[in-house]
Amino acid sequence: MDGIALILLDALLILVLLGLAWATLESRDPRRGVVLFIAFGLVLALVWARLAAPDVALAEAAIGAGLSGALLLAALRDEPEAGHDPSEPEPATPARRRLPSLTNWALGLLCLGLGLVVTWAFVDALSVADPERLAGQVMARIVESGVSNPVTAVLLNFRGYDTLLELAVLLAALLGILALGPERGGYAPAGPVLAGLAGWLIPGLILTGGYLLWVGAHAPGGAFQAGAILAAAAVIRRLAGDRAAGLPQGLALRALSLAGVAVFLGVGLALLVAGRPFLGFPPTWAGTLILAIESAATLAIGATLALAFVGGRPAAWDSPQQRRALDPTQVRNQP
Protein backbone atom coordinates (compact mmCIF):
# COMPACT_ATOMS: atom_id res chain seq x y z
CA MET A 1 0.00 0.00 0.00
CA ASP A 2 2.83 2.30 0.97
CA GLY A 3 4.61 1.49 -2.28
CA ILE A 4 1.54 2.37 -4.36
CA ALA A 5 1.16 5.70 -2.56
CA LEU A 6 4.79 6.56 -3.26
CA ILE A 7 4.50 5.63 -6.93
CA LEU A 8 1.39 7.80 -7.18
CA LEU A 9 3.32 10.69 -5.59
CA ASP A 10 6.19 10.15 -8.03
CA ALA A 11 3.84 10.10 -11.01
CA LEU A 12 2.04 13.22 -9.80
CA LEU A 13 5.28 15.15 -9.18
CA ILE A 14 6.69 14.21 -12.59
CA LEU A 15 3.46 15.10 -14.40
CA VAL A 16 3.27 18.50 -12.67
CA LEU A 17 6.97 19.12 -13.35
CA LEU A 18 6.76 18.33 -17.06
CA GLY A 19 3.45 20.17 -17.36
CA LEU A 20 4.90 23.32 -15.80
CA ALA A 21 7.98 23.11 -18.06
CA TRP A 22 5.72 22.79 -21.12
CA ALA A 23 3.52 25.69 -19.98
CA THR A 24 6.62 27.85 -19.30
CA LEU A 25 7.73 27.49 -22.90
CA GLU A 26 4.29 27.74 -24.48
CA SER A 27 2.88 30.71 -22.53
CA ARG A 28 2.06 33.71 -24.73
CA ASP A 29 2.91 36.33 -22.12
CA PRO A 30 6.64 36.28 -21.12
CA ARG A 31 5.76 37.44 -17.60
CA ARG A 32 3.50 34.42 -17.18
CA GLY A 33 6.32 32.24 -18.52
CA VAL A 34 8.69 33.52 -15.83
CA VAL A 35 6.11 33.01 -13.07
CA LEU A 36 5.49 29.45 -14.30
CA PHE A 37 9.26 28.90 -14.32
CA ILE A 38 9.41 29.93 -10.64
CA ALA A 39 6.59 27.47 -9.88
CA PHE A 40 8.54 24.83 -11.81
CA GLY A 41 11.60 25.49 -9.62
CA LEU A 42 9.57 25.07 -6.44
CA VAL A 43 8.11 21.73 -7.63
CA LEU A 44 11.63 20.67 -8.62
CA ALA A 45 12.74 21.45 -5.04
CA LEU A 46 10.05 18.99 -3.85
CA VAL A 47 11.44 16.41 -6.28
CA TRP A 48 14.91 16.90 -4.80
CA ALA A 49 13.51 16.32 -1.32
CA ARG A 50 11.88 13.12 -2.63
CA LEU A 51 15.25 11.98 -4.08
CA ALA A 52 16.89 12.29 -0.62
CA ALA A 53 18.85 15.41 -1.66
CA PRO A 54 17.84 18.12 0.89
CA ASP A 55 20.98 20.20 0.17
CA VAL A 56 20.02 20.43 -3.49
CA ALA A 57 16.36 21.06 -2.59
CA LEU A 58 17.39 24.12 -0.53
CA ALA A 59 19.64 25.41 -3.31
CA GLU A 60 16.98 24.86 -5.99
CA ALA A 61 14.31 26.69 -3.99
CA ALA A 62 16.62 29.60 -3.07
CA ILE A 63 18.67 29.95 -6.26
CA GLY A 64 16.97 28.04 -9.09
CA ALA A 65 13.47 29.30 -8.31
CA GLY A 66 13.97 32.37 -6.12
CA LEU A 67 16.95 34.31 -7.42
CA SER A 68 16.71 33.22 -11.07
CA GLY A 69 13.07 34.26 -10.91
CA ALA A 70 13.96 37.65 -9.41
CA LEU A 71 16.63 38.20 -12.09
CA LEU A 72 14.23 37.27 -14.92
CA LEU A 73 11.40 39.42 -13.54
CA ALA A 74 13.77 42.37 -13.15
CA ALA A 75 14.94 41.87 -16.75
CA LEU A 76 11.29 41.84 -17.91
CA ARG A 77 10.93 45.39 -16.58
CA ASP A 78 13.00 46.71 -19.48
CA GLU A 79 11.75 44.19 -22.05
CA PRO A 80 9.54 46.05 -24.55
CA GLU A 81 7.74 42.80 -25.34
CA ALA A 82 6.30 42.71 -21.83
CA GLY A 83 5.12 46.30 -21.90
CA HIS A 84 1.72 45.74 -23.51
CA ASP A 85 -1.43 44.95 -21.62
CA PRO A 86 -1.96 41.16 -21.64
CA SER A 87 -5.71 41.63 -22.14
CA GLU A 88 -5.11 43.33 -25.50
CA PRO A 89 -4.88 41.16 -28.59
CA GLU A 90 -1.31 39.96 -29.15
CA PRO A 91 0.61 42.21 -31.58
CA ALA A 92 2.80 40.53 -34.17
CA THR A 93 6.03 41.06 -32.22
CA PRO A 94 9.18 39.22 -33.32
CA ALA A 95 8.81 36.96 -30.29
CA ARG A 96 5.74 35.33 -31.82
CA ARG A 97 7.57 34.57 -35.03
CA ARG A 98 7.62 30.87 -35.74
CA LEU A 99 10.23 28.83 -37.53
CA PRO A 100 9.24 27.36 -40.92
CA SER A 101 7.33 24.15 -40.29
CA LEU A 102 9.89 21.88 -42.04
CA THR A 103 12.75 23.21 -39.86
CA ASN A 104 10.51 22.89 -36.84
CA TRP A 105 9.79 19.23 -37.60
CA ALA A 106 13.44 18.45 -38.29
CA LEU A 107 14.42 20.12 -35.02
CA GLY A 108 11.82 18.13 -33.10
CA LEU A 109 12.98 14.90 -34.69
CA LEU A 110 16.63 15.69 -33.90
CA CYS A 111 15.87 16.43 -30.25
CA LEU A 112 13.72 13.31 -29.98
CA GLY A 113 16.54 11.18 -31.45
CA LEU A 114 19.02 12.68 -29.02
CA GLY A 115 16.61 11.99 -26.16
CA LEU A 116 16.29 8.34 -27.19
CA VAL A 117 20.08 7.91 -27.34
CA VAL A 118 20.46 9.50 -23.88
CA THR A 119 17.64 7.28 -22.55
CA TRP A 120 19.40 4.19 -23.87
CA ALA A 121 22.71 5.27 -22.29
CA PHE A 122 20.99 6.16 -19.00
CA VAL A 123 19.09 2.86 -18.68
CA ASP A 124 22.27 0.99 -19.59
CA ALA A 125 24.34 2.87 -16.99
CA LEU A 126 21.70 2.44 -14.29
CA SER A 127 21.55 -1.35 -14.72
CA VAL A 128 25.30 -1.95 -15.06
CA ALA A 129 26.86 0.51 -12.64
CA ASP A 130 28.05 -0.55 -9.20
CA PRO A 131 25.00 0.10 -6.97
CA GLU A 132 27.27 1.48 -4.28
CA ARG A 133 28.72 4.16 -6.64
CA LEU A 134 30.94 6.67 -4.84
CA ALA A 135 28.91 6.83 -1.62
CA GLY A 136 31.01 4.08 -0.01
CA GLN A 137 34.28 5.86 -0.72
CA VAL A 138 32.96 9.17 0.65
CA MET A 139 31.58 7.52 3.78
CA ALA A 140 34.85 5.66 4.39
CA ARG A 141 36.90 8.87 4.48
CA ILE A 142 34.35 11.31 5.89
CA VAL A 143 35.87 11.33 9.40
CA GLU A 144 39.01 12.91 7.90
CA SER A 145 37.07 15.63 6.05
CA GLY A 146 36.37 17.85 9.09
CA VAL A 147 32.59 17.88 8.49
CA SER A 148 29.89 15.22 8.79
CA ASN A 149 27.52 16.35 6.00
CA PRO A 150 28.71 14.23 3.04
CA VAL A 151 27.69 16.83 0.44
CA THR A 152 29.71 19.56 2.21
CA ALA A 153 32.62 17.12 2.55
CA VAL A 154 32.59 16.51 -1.23
CA LEU A 155 32.13 20.20 -2.09
CA LEU A 156 34.76 21.71 0.21
CA ASN A 157 37.22 18.88 0.78
CA PHE A 158 37.21 15.91 -1.60
CA ARG A 159 36.39 17.98 -4.68
CA GLY A 160 37.53 21.42 -3.45
CA TYR A 161 38.97 22.27 -6.87
CA ASP A 162 35.46 22.19 -8.38
CA THR A 163 34.14 24.63 -5.84
CA LEU A 164 37.15 26.94 -6.16
CA LEU A 165 36.67 27.05 -9.92
CA GLU A 166 32.94 27.53 -9.48
CA LEU A 167 33.60 30.63 -7.36
CA ALA A 168 35.93 31.80 -10.14
CA VAL A 169 33.11 31.29 -12.69
CA LEU A 170 30.82 33.35 -10.46
CA LEU A 171 33.46 36.10 -10.30
CA ALA A 172 33.96 36.01 -14.08
CA ALA A 173 30.19 36.35 -14.62
CA LEU A 174 30.13 39.29 -12.19
CA LEU A 175 32.99 41.03 -14.01
CA GLY A 176 31.10 40.52 -17.29
CA ILE A 177 27.94 42.06 -15.83
CA LEU A 178 29.88 45.03 -14.41
CA ALA A 179 31.67 45.60 -17.72
CA LEU A 180 28.43 45.63 -19.73
CA GLY A 181 27.10 48.88 -18.38
CA PRO A 182 25.67 50.84 -15.45
CA GLU A 183 23.04 49.47 -13.10
CA ARG A 184 19.33 49.29 -13.90
CA GLY A 185 17.08 52.00 -12.56
CA GLY A 186 16.10 51.64 -8.91
CA TYR A 187 12.63 51.15 -7.46
CA ALA A 188 10.33 53.72 -5.89
CA PRO A 189 10.67 54.10 -2.09
CA ALA A 190 8.54 51.48 -0.37
CA GLY A 191 5.16 52.28 1.17
CA PRO A 192 4.66 51.63 4.88
CA VAL A 193 3.59 47.99 4.37
CA LEU A 194 6.58 46.90 2.26
CA ALA A 195 9.00 48.96 4.39
CA GLY A 196 7.65 47.33 7.54
CA LEU A 197 7.81 43.86 5.96
CA ALA A 198 11.41 44.48 4.84
CA GLY A 199 12.28 45.58 8.37
CA TRP A 200 11.02 42.24 9.67
CA LEU A 201 12.28 40.01 6.84
CA ILE A 202 15.85 41.23 6.36
CA PRO A 203 17.16 40.52 9.90
CA GLY A 204 15.44 37.12 9.75
CA LEU A 205 17.05 36.34 6.39
CA ILE A 206 20.52 37.33 7.63
CA LEU A 207 20.02 35.12 10.70
CA THR A 208 18.81 32.23 8.50
CA GLY A 209 21.84 32.67 6.23
CA GLY A 210 24.20 32.49 9.19
CA TYR A 211 22.39 29.43 10.50
CA LEU A 212 22.55 27.63 7.13
CA LEU A 213 26.28 28.41 6.88
CA TRP A 214 26.96 26.99 10.36
CA VAL A 215 24.65 23.97 10.10
CA GLY A 216 26.09 22.97 6.68
CA ALA A 217 28.94 21.16 8.44
CA HIS A 218 26.68 18.43 9.78
CA ALA A 219 23.22 18.86 8.21
CA PRO A 220 21.74 20.14 4.92
CA GLY A 221 22.92 23.70 4.26
CA GLY A 222 26.18 25.40 3.38
CA ALA A 223 27.75 28.37 1.65
CA PHE A 224 25.60 28.36 -1.52
CA GLN A 225 22.27 28.26 0.28
CA ALA A 226 23.47 30.82 2.86
CA GLY A 227 24.83 33.15 0.15
CA ALA A 228 21.56 32.91 -1.77
CA ILE A 229 19.59 33.85 1.37
CA LEU A 230 21.85 36.91 1.91
CA ALA A 231 21.29 37.88 -1.74
CA ALA A 232 17.53 37.53 -1.18
CA ALA A 233 17.81 40.06 1.68
CA ALA A 234 19.63 42.43 -0.71
CA VAL A 235 16.90 41.93 -3.37
CA ILE A 236 14.22 42.87 -0.83
CA ARG A 237 16.17 45.99 0.20
CA ARG A 238 16.44 47.07 -3.43
CA LEU A 239 12.74 46.41 -4.07
CA ALA A 240 12.00 48.54 -0.99
CA GLY A 241 13.73 51.51 -2.63
CA ASP A 242 17.40 51.25 -1.58
CA ARG A 243 19.30 51.57 -4.87
CA ALA A 244 22.52 50.10 -3.44
CA ALA A 245 20.61 47.01 -2.14
CA GLY A 246 22.33 47.36 1.24
CA LEU A 247 25.75 46.62 -0.27
CA PRO A 248 28.83 48.48 1.00
CA GLN A 249 30.69 51.03 -1.16
CA GLY A 250 33.99 51.16 -3.00
CA LEU A 251 36.84 49.00 -1.75
CA ALA A 252 34.68 47.08 0.73
CA LEU A 253 32.34 45.99 -2.09
CA ARG A 254 35.28 44.93 -4.27
CA ALA A 255 36.81 42.98 -1.37
CA LEU A 256 33.46 41.31 -0.67
CA SER A 257 33.08 40.16 -4.30
CA LEU A 258 36.62 38.75 -4.30
CA ALA A 259 36.47 37.21 -0.81
CA GLY A 260 35.45 33.68 -1.85
CA VAL A 261 38.16 33.11 -4.46
CA ALA A 262 40.79 34.98 -2.40
CA VAL A 263 40.31 33.05 0.86
CA PHE A 264 39.97 29.71 -0.98
CA LEU A 265 43.17 30.32 -2.98
CA GLY A 266 44.96 31.74 0.08
CA VAL A 267 44.19 28.64 2.16
CA GLY A 268 45.27 26.37 -0.71
CA LEU A 269 48.56 28.22 -1.18
CA ALA A 270 49.25 28.38 2.58
CA LEU A 271 48.83 24.58 2.74
CA LEU A 272 51.25 24.27 -0.19
CA VAL A 273 53.82 26.34 1.74
CA ALA A 274 53.23 24.15 4.82
CA GLY A 275 54.22 21.11 2.76
CA ARG A 276 50.78 19.64 2.11
CA PRO A 277 49.11 19.18 -1.31
CA PHE A 278 47.09 22.15 -2.68
CA LEU A 279 43.78 22.19 -0.74
CA GLY A 280 44.83 19.00 1.10
CA PHE A 281 43.45 19.90 4.52
CA PRO A 282 45.09 18.25 7.56
CA PRO A 283 42.27 16.30 9.34
CA THR A 284 42.69 18.18 12.64
CA TRP A 285 42.32 21.61 11.00
CA ALA A 286 39.91 20.69 8.23
CA GLY A 287 36.72 21.76 10.06
CA THR A 288 38.07 25.23 10.89
CA LEU A 289 39.54 25.81 7.42
CA ILE A 290 36.29 24.71 5.74
CA LEU A 291 34.27 27.08 7.94
CA ALA A 292 36.65 29.96 7.10
CA ILE A 293 36.39 29.25 3.35
CA GLU A 294 32.62 28.81 3.53
CA SER A 295 32.16 32.09 5.45
CA ALA A 296 34.11 34.01 2.80
CA ALA A 297 32.29 32.15 0.02
CA THR A 298 28.90 32.97 1.57
CA LEU A 299 29.67 36.71 1.60
CA ALA A 300 31.05 36.58 -1.95
CA ILE A 301 28.09 34.61 -3.32
CA GLY A 302 25.66 36.95 -1.56
CA ALA A 303 27.39 40.06 -2.93
CA THR A 304 27.74 38.60 -6.45
CA LEU A 305 24.10 37.53 -6.73
CA ALA A 306 22.96 40.88 -5.28
CA LEU A 307 25.09 42.74 -7.86
CA ALA A 308 23.62 40.50 -10.57
CA PHE A 309 20.16 41.66 -9.48
CA VAL A 310 21.34 45.29 -9.52
CA GLY A 311 22.08 44.41 -13.16
CA GLY A 312 25.27 46.34 -13.89
CA ARG A 313 27.98 48.55 -12.50
CA PRO A 314 26.45 50.26 -9.44
CA ALA A 315 27.43 53.77 -8.39
CA ALA A 316 28.78 52.24 -5.18
CA TRP A 317 31.37 50.15 -7.08
CA ASP A 318 33.85 53.04 -7.14
CA SER A 319 34.99 54.68 -3.91
CA PRO A 320 33.72 58.24 -3.26
CA GLN A 321 37.17 59.65 -4.21
CA GLN A 322 37.20 57.78 -7.52
CA ARG A 323 33.66 58.90 -8.28
CA ARG A 324 34.65 62.53 -7.71
CA ALA A 325 37.69 62.06 -9.95
CA LEU A 326 35.57 60.42 -12.70
CA ASP A 327 32.66 62.84 -12.60
CA PRO A 328 33.27 65.65 -15.13
CA THR A 329 30.84 68.09 -13.46
CA GLN A 330 32.83 67.89 -10.23
CA VAL A 331 36.09 68.55 -12.05
CA ARG A 332 34.64 71.62 -13.79
CA ASN A 333 33.34 73.05 -10.52
CA GLN A 334 36.71 72.92 -8.88
CA PRO A 335 38.43 76.33 -8.60
Place this chain on the structure above:
Amino acid sequence: MTTALLYGLAGIGLAVLGLRGSLAQVSLLRRLLALNLMGSGVFLMLGAVAYRGPGLPPDPVPQALVLTGIVVAVSATALALALGRRLRETQDHD
Protein backbone atom coordinates in the same frame (compact mmCIF):
# COMPACT_ATOMS: atom_id res chain seq x y z
CA MET B 1 15.68 1.39 -8.97
CA THR B 2 12.21 2.14 -10.35
CA THR B 3 12.28 5.54 -8.66
CA ALA B 4 15.69 6.37 -10.13
CA LEU B 5 14.52 5.24 -13.58
CA LEU B 6 11.28 7.22 -13.34
CA TYR B 7 12.98 10.49 -12.33
CA GLY B 8 15.86 9.90 -14.74
CA LEU B 9 13.40 9.59 -17.63
CA ALA B 10 11.63 12.74 -16.43
CA GLY B 11 15.00 14.51 -16.44
CA ILE B 12 15.67 13.36 -20.01
CA GLY B 13 12.21 14.56 -21.02
CA LEU B 14 12.90 17.97 -19.48
CA ALA B 15 16.33 18.21 -21.13
CA VAL B 16 14.83 17.39 -24.56
CA LEU B 17 11.98 19.86 -24.05
CA GLY B 18 14.49 22.54 -23.01
CA LEU B 19 16.89 21.81 -25.87
CA ARG B 20 14.10 22.04 -28.42
CA GLY B 21 12.85 25.26 -26.85
CA SER B 22 16.30 26.86 -26.73
CA LEU B 23 16.74 26.17 -30.46
CA ALA B 24 13.21 26.93 -31.66
CA GLN B 25 12.32 29.99 -29.58
CA VAL B 26 13.18 33.40 -30.96
CA SER B 27 13.20 35.82 -28.01
CA LEU B 28 16.23 35.84 -25.71
CA LEU B 29 14.14 35.53 -22.56
CA ARG B 30 12.34 32.41 -23.79
CA ARG B 31 15.62 30.88 -24.91
CA LEU B 32 17.06 31.50 -21.44
CA LEU B 33 14.02 29.91 -19.80
CA ALA B 34 14.41 26.91 -22.11
CA LEU B 35 18.13 26.61 -21.37
CA ASN B 36 17.40 26.70 -17.63
CA LEU B 37 14.78 23.96 -18.06
CA MET B 38 17.30 21.90 -20.02
CA GLY B 39 19.87 22.37 -17.22
CA SER B 40 17.29 21.30 -14.64
CA GLY B 41 16.65 18.15 -16.68
CA VAL B 42 20.36 17.29 -16.71
CA PHE B 43 20.55 17.93 -12.94
CA LEU B 44 17.55 15.66 -12.42
CA MET B 45 19.31 12.86 -14.33
CA LEU B 46 22.33 13.24 -12.03
CA GLY B 47 20.04 13.28 -8.99
CA ALA B 48 18.32 10.10 -10.17
CA VAL B 49 21.71 8.37 -10.48
CA ALA B 50 22.60 9.53 -6.95
CA TYR B 51 19.38 8.08 -5.45
CA ARG B 52 20.01 4.56 -4.17
CA GLY B 53 16.61 3.62 -2.79
CA PRO B 54 14.82 4.13 0.54
CA GLY B 55 16.95 3.61 3.64
CA LEU B 56 20.27 3.83 1.80
CA PRO B 57 22.38 7.02 1.96
CA PRO B 58 22.43 8.68 -1.49
CA ASP B 59 25.67 9.19 -3.42
CA PRO B 60 26.86 12.69 -2.38
CA VAL B 61 29.17 13.22 -5.38
CA PRO B 62 26.50 13.81 -8.07
CA GLN B 63 24.54 15.87 -5.52
CA ALA B 64 27.56 18.14 -5.00
CA LEU B 65 27.94 18.42 -8.78
CA VAL B 66 24.29 19.49 -9.06
CA LEU B 67 24.77 22.14 -6.35
CA THR B 68 27.74 23.53 -8.28
CA GLY B 69 25.69 23.40 -11.46
CA ILE B 70 22.77 25.36 -10.00
CA VAL B 71 25.06 28.23 -8.99
CA VAL B 72 26.83 28.23 -12.37
CA ALA B 73 23.43 28.23 -14.13
CA VAL B 74 22.20 31.30 -12.25
CA SER B 75 25.45 33.20 -12.92
CA ALA B 76 25.24 32.31 -16.63
CA THR B 77 21.61 33.45 -16.69
CA ALA B 78 22.55 36.76 -15.05
CA LEU B 79 25.38 37.34 -17.54
CA ALA B 80 23.12 36.45 -20.49
CA LEU B 81 20.46 38.90 -19.28
CA ALA B 82 23.09 41.66 -18.98
CA LEU B 83 24.37 40.85 -22.48
CA GLY B 84 20.81 40.94 -23.82
CA ARG B 85 20.15 44.33 -22.28
CA ARG B 86 23.38 45.73 -23.71
CA LEU B 87 22.50 44.29 -27.12
CA ARG B 88 19.10 45.99 -27.07
CA GLU B 89 20.63 49.30 -25.98
CA THR B 90 23.11 49.26 -28.86
CA GLN B 91 20.33 48.34 -31.33
CA ASP B 92 18.12 51.15 -30.06
CA HIS B 93 20.90 53.65 -30.79
CA ASP B 94 21.01 52.71 -34.50
